[in-house]
Amino acid sequence: MTETQTRPEPAALRGEPKVLKVALLGCGTVGSQVARILLEDADALAARAGARLTLAGIAVRNPDATRDVELPRELFTADAEGLIDGADLVIELMGGIEPARTLILRAVRNGASVVTGNKALLAQEGPALFEEADKNNAELSFEAAVAGAIPIIRPIRESLSGDRITRVLGIVNGTTNYILDQMDSTGAAFADALAEAQRLGYAEADPTADVEGHDAAAKAALLATLAFHTPVSLDDVRCQGIAQVTAEDIAAAKDSGLVIKLLAIAELVSVGEGGTEGRGGEGVSVRVHPTLLPREHPLSAVRGAFNAVFVEAENAGELMFYGAGAGGRPTASAVMGDLVSTARRVVAGAPGRTDTATRVLPIVGVDAVTTSYSIGLEVADQPGVLARVAAVFAEHGVSIEAMRQTIDGGVPGNGNGRAELRFVTHRASEKALAETVADIKNLDVVESVTSVLRVEGV
Amino acid sequence: MTETQTRPEPAALRGEPKVLKVALLGCGTVGSQVARILLEDADALAARAGARLTLAGIAVRNPDATRDVELPRELFTADAEGLIDGADLVIELMGGIEPARTLILRAVRNGASVVTGNKALLAQEGPALFEEADKNNAELSFEAAVAGAIPIIRPIRESLSGDRITRVLGIVNGTTNYILDQMDSTGAAFADALAEAQRLGYAEADPTADVEGHDAAAKAALLATLAFHTPVSLDDVRCQGIAQVTAEDIAAAKDSGLVIKLLAIAELVSVGEGGTEGRGGEGVSVRVHPTLLPREHPLSAVRGAFNAVFVEAENAGELMFYGAGAGGRPTASAVMGDLVSTARRVVAGAPGRTDTATRVLPIVGVDAVTTSYSIGLEVADQPGVLARVAAVFAEHGVSIEAMRQTIDGGVPGNGNGRAELRFVTHRASEKALAETVADIKNLDVVESVTSVLRVEGV
Numbered sequence: 001m002t003e004t005q006t007r008p009e010p011a012a013l014r015g016e017p018k019v020l021k022v023a024l025l026g027c028g029t030v031g032s033q034v035a036r037i038l039l040e041d042a043d044a045l046a047a048r049a050g051a052r053l054t055l056a057g058i059a060v061r062n063p064d065a066t067r068d069v070e071l072p073r074e075l076f077t078a079d080a081e082g083l084i085d086g087a088d089l090v091i092e093l094m095g096g097i098e099p100a101r102t103l104i105l106r107a108v109r110n111g112a113s114v115v116t117g118n119k120a121l122l123a124q125e126g127p128a129l130f131e132e133a134d135k136n137n138a139e140l141s142f143e144a145a146v147a148g149a150i151p152i153i154r155p156i157r158e159s160l161s162g163d164r165i166t167r168v169l170g171i172v173n174g175t176t177n178y179i180l181d182q183m184d185s186t187g188a189a190f191a192d193a194l195a196e197a198q199r200l201g202y203a204e205a206d207p208t209a210d211v212e213g214h215d216a217a218a219k220a221a222l223l224a225t226l227a228f229h230t231p232v233s234l235d236d237v238r239c240q241g242i243a244q245v246t247a248e249d250i251a252a253a254k255d256s257g258l259v260i261k262l263l264a265i266a267e268l269v270s271v272g273e274g275g276t277e278g279r280g281g282e283g284v285s286v287r288v289h290p291t292l293l294p295r296e297h298p299l300s301a302v303r304g305a306f307n308a309v310f311v312e313a314e315n316a317g318e319l320m321f322y323g324a325g326a327g328g329r330p331t332a333s334a335v336m337g338d339l340v341s342t343a344r345r346v347v348a349g350a351p352g353r354t355d356t357a358t359r360v361l362p363i364v365g366v367d368a369v370t371t372s373y374s375i376g377l378e379v380a381d382q383p384g385v386l387a388r389v390a391a392v393f394a395e396h397g398v399s400i401e402a403m404r405q406t407i408d409g410g411v412p413g414n415g416n417g418r419a420e421l422r423f424v425t426h427r428a429s430e431k432a433l434a435e436t437v438a439d440i441k442n443l444d445v446v447e448s449v450t451s452v453l454r455v456e457g458v
Numbered sequence: 459m460t461e462t463q464t465r466p467e468p469a470a471l472r473g474e475p476k477v478l479k480v481a482l483l484g485c486g487t488v489g490s491q492v493a494r495i496l497l498e499d500a501d502a503l504a505a506r507a508g509a510r511l512t513l514a515g516i517a518v519r520n521p522d523a524t525r526d527v528e529l530p531r532e533l534f535t536a537d538a539e540g541l542i543d544g545a546d547l548v549i550e551l552m553g554g555i556e557p558a559r560t561l562i563l564r565a566v567r568n569g570a571s572v573v574t575g576n577k578a579l580l581a582q583e584g585p586a587l588f589e590e591a592d593k594n595n596a597e598l599s600f601e602a603a604v605a606g607a608i609p610i611i612r613p614i615r616e617s618l619s620g621d622r623i624t625r626v627l628g629i630v631n632g633t634t635n636y637i638l639d640q641m642d643s644t645g646a647a648f649a650d651a652l653a654e655a656q657r658l659g660y661a662e663a664d665p666t667a668d669v670e671g672h673d674a675a676a677k678a679a680l681l682a683t684l685a686f687h688t689p690v691s692l693d694d695v696r697c698q699g700i701a702q703v704t705a706e707d708i709a710a711a712k713d714s715g716l717v718i719k720l721l722a723i724a725e726l727v728s729v730g731e732g733g734t735e736g737r738g739g740e741g742v743s744v745r746v747h748p749t750l751l752p753r754e755h756p757l758s759a760v761r762g763a764f765n766a767v768f769v770e771a772e773n774a775g776e777l778m779f780y781g782a783g784a785g786g787r788p789t790a791s792a793v794m795g796d797l798v799s800t801a802r803r804v805v806a807g808a809p810g811r812t813d814t815a816t817r818v819l820p821i822v823g824v825d826a827v828t829t830s831y832s833i834g835l836e837v838a839d840q841p842g843v844l845a846r847v848a849a850v851f852a853e854h855g856v857s858i859e860a861m862r863q864t865i866d867g868g869v870p871g872n873g874n875g876r877a878e879l880r881f882v883t884h885r886a887s888e889k890a891l892a893e894t895v896a897d898i899k900n901l902d903v904v905e906s907v908t909s910v911l912r913v914e915g916v
Contacts, residue, residue, distance in 0.1 A: 033773070037620065037773065041620075041622070044622070045620060047687070048619050048620075048687065049619075143617060149771075149773070149774035149775060149777065150777060151609075151612075151613035151616075151617030151618070151777070154609075154612060154613065154616055154617050155609035155612065155613060155617075158609075158612055158795060158798075158799040159601060159609030159612050159613075159792065159795040159799075160609070160791065160795055161506050161507075161794075161795050161798035161799055161802075162495065162499075162503060162506075162791065162793070162794020162795045162796075162797055162798045163791040163794060163795065164499070164502070229505070229506065296761075298759065298780060301756065301759045303754075313607075313791060314787075315491070315495065315607070315787040315788060315790055315791035315794070316607035316781065316782065316787075316788050316791035316792070317607060317781065317782045317785075317787070317788050318781060318782070319607060319608060319609070319779075319780065319781035319782075320778070320779075320780040320781065321609075321777075321778075321779055321780075322756060322777065322778040322779075322780065323774060323775065323776060323777035323778065324774065324775045324776070324777075327775075329772075329773040329774075329775070330773060330774050330775050332773055333618065333620065333621040333771060333773035333774035334617065334774070335620070336619075336620020336621060336773070337616060337617040337618055337619050337620045337621065338620075339620055340616075340619035340620045341616040341617075341619055344619075345803075349807070
């Protein structure tokens with residue numbers, strides 16, 4: 001079958017017994033669990049979907065490779081295109097951009113609805129894929145792409161479709177949350193907590209994508225797109241990882257009743273006439289960075305490798321969605337939820353719309369966002385230092401909410417030791433805060449700026 | 459238009475511009491917010507729904523009454539039936555059984571999809587209403603019926619439709635959570651915390667439905683129906699309220715690192731040959747009672763009047779959904795999410811299936827459920843008391859996990875005071891635990907059983 005040929009009407013519409021053929025692309029950690037569930041739970045799934053979901057085959061590079069789960073050899077094929085052309089529903093769990101992109105396009109052009117967990121592909125090619133799916137009356141679902149098993153995509157797209165989401169704060173990377181949680185509970189240094197995470201399989205041998213925040217950034221782009229009904233791509237996300245977070249940062253946060261989390265933050269901001277876009281209205285700011293949160297904030301209780309997404313909406317108020325953010329079985333649960341939901345609509349005869357972008361909002365530069373900073377300084381322990389530092393804050397219109405001083409190796413003010421100062425500011429523009437930090441760094445009484453962390457949820 | 463007459467095709471299907479007429483029944487706290495949102499956010503809603511959602515009218519008993527929100531007088535009518543007959547979508551927010559039931563039936567027989575927040579009606583008449591909706595190809599949605607703004611119905615029905623939910627633990631009543639949280643944080647007695655809740659508007663003048671757990675029980679029945687794909691009605695729910703929880707219970711829980719929450723619990727249990735139904739297989743247990751939870755359990759962090767639903771599923775693992783459980787605006791958000799989602803499907807031409815009951819599982823009597831008890835006793839402070847009490851546990855095969863003794867007015871064992879004993883048991887059958895408590899009560903050395911609380915999450 002070529003890409004332009006009309007596909008026969010799904011079996012579901014041709015009378016009882018309804019059968020939908022499912023093609024699975026990829027058979028890694030998640031794919032093998034999806035195959036297992038399709039085979040083991042066939043009867044229950046048929047009852048819930050209103051049609052039998054028959055696993056037609058699994059396309060993989062090497063059909064003879066050994067798998068995590070024991071699956072019949074005859075299901076495997078290297079011919080992904082042939083498998084897709086005979087399918088009513090296609091599950092893409094190969095990851096990466098190609099050949100996933102081409103195969104998904106082939107499926108939706110065939111009129112088959114697609115379920116995918118490929119966040120990298122969606123963050124890069126989402127709009128084009130959704131457009132093609134809509135054009136062909138096919139659905140493209142991707143609950144598994146963000147926060148594993150946690151239902152967050154569907155709640156945002158459907159449950160909150162009558163509300164106005166104003167902010168999304170997400171712990172969407174289990175590896176970094178595990179590392180930060182270990183540092184918080186044991187006082188470990190970053191390198192040691194990372195090594196422990198690697199030993200336990202929570203972090204990969206090359207942890208860059210997790211630790212530098214790139215994985216979280218792709219998810220932030222997807223969440224922002226859905227929450228604000230506007231296209232946001234990976235390039236629009238400002239991203240800072242956790243490699244610079246020190247045991248001292250964690251200890252100081254703890255002393256102040258705070259905890260450090262790597263948050264994906266997507267915010268609707270008002271773009272005044274002085275905004276970066278030069279016109280009034282709404283804009284979107286999307287960023288990933290280590291963030292201080294009060295310990296009583298619901299996100300602070302998210303421990304270990306768990307994920308959670310905190311949503312603020314105009315009418316709903318504060319909502320949080322919590323659960324396992326990764327792993328074969330949890331992520332397979334999300335894939336299966338999409339598959340059964342899509343199957344129900346295919347049985348009913350009309351897939352839903354997949355594209356939720358209904359407007360194009362400006363992406364707001366970080367300078368226009370207001371936030372609050374925690375700033376750690378190593379200073380000479382001399383009289384008058386605090387006054388000079390405070391003057392710099394005042395110059396930039398940044399007001400100080402709290403200050404702590406720790407004397408290292410001496411009594412205060414006798415000039416023979418060093419002191420550490422930690423400031424927490426009130427909310428101010430990112431621009432004013434960054435300029436404050438730059439000017440403080442240049443003071444001769446300041447030996448170094450030991451940490452700059454943003455604070456949320458206060 | 460009579461109930462049997464065929465309704466004209468929705469405007470949405472007759473070409474651009476698509477318009478769907480919305481009838482609102484009831485204009486209380488939630489209804490007035492829904493009306494406000496429909497009027498204020500009309501453009502954004504139209505973009506998301508794919509059709510303009512026009513508020514055709516609001517049916518109320520007295521169209522001239524004053525409302526929480528200022529709304530155009532001409533929208534109000536006392537003719538609910540006339541309003542329904544001209545509508546594509548109907549929102550029922552009147553509450554109570556009649557006339558809500560008759561009006562919803564009229565709407566779905568007209569082919570109009572219905573959004574409701576009426577948990578009492580659904581817990582009593584759900585199956586009949588869903589059947590009638592399906593027969594007429596209409597949708598019946600009810601996200602607002604459980605846990606206010608929190609998306610929990612749709613995640614269970616759709617996101618988890620490919621998984622096997624094994625347990626649902628919910629804090630689904632804000633009033634009782636507020637009272638218990640006050641008792642926990644201030645040490646207040648139940649009566650004082652209730653009075654405070656009434657003063658602040660968290661509890662009604664007659665708090666019976668909340669305090670006795672009836673409100674939570676209706677929600678438990680709905681959650682169990684959806685989670686286990688089997689009909690569960692209010693009568694199937696065993697229910698115990700919080701009026702008997704004392705400040706001493708709370709303090710003792712705190713000392714042991716526990717917190718007391720009123721939980722709605724729905725569990726899939728295996729019914730062995732010795733089960734109450736006399737045959738093997740699966741059964742369902744649904745109950746509401748004050749429950750001890752470890753402080754590190756995610757539900758323990760749910761403070762004040764907030765709600766949360768904790769779901770355990772075979773593949774997804776542990777999930778939690780948290781947010782505002784009541785209030786006009788949050789609940790209106792849930793109603794609007796249902797409305798926009800339904801509208802999208804009406805625009806696409808095929809509503810989804812509403813009935814998720816695909817099997818009939820036995821309701822398991824509480825005797826067949828295993829749980830763990832915390833038992834408080836006032837005993838004579840004499841040598842040998844502990845041994846005699848412990849012997850009763852052993853007799854019934856209930857093993858003790860922890861014991862604490864507090865001496866009141868004397869040194870231990872000198873016979874001149876009373877002592878308080880608190881036991882926490884390992885999991886045992888509810889039957890064995892109840893018999894243990896009954897036998898302990900009859901011991902001459904036991905003055906009274908001061909508290910019996912169930913423990914979850916350990």
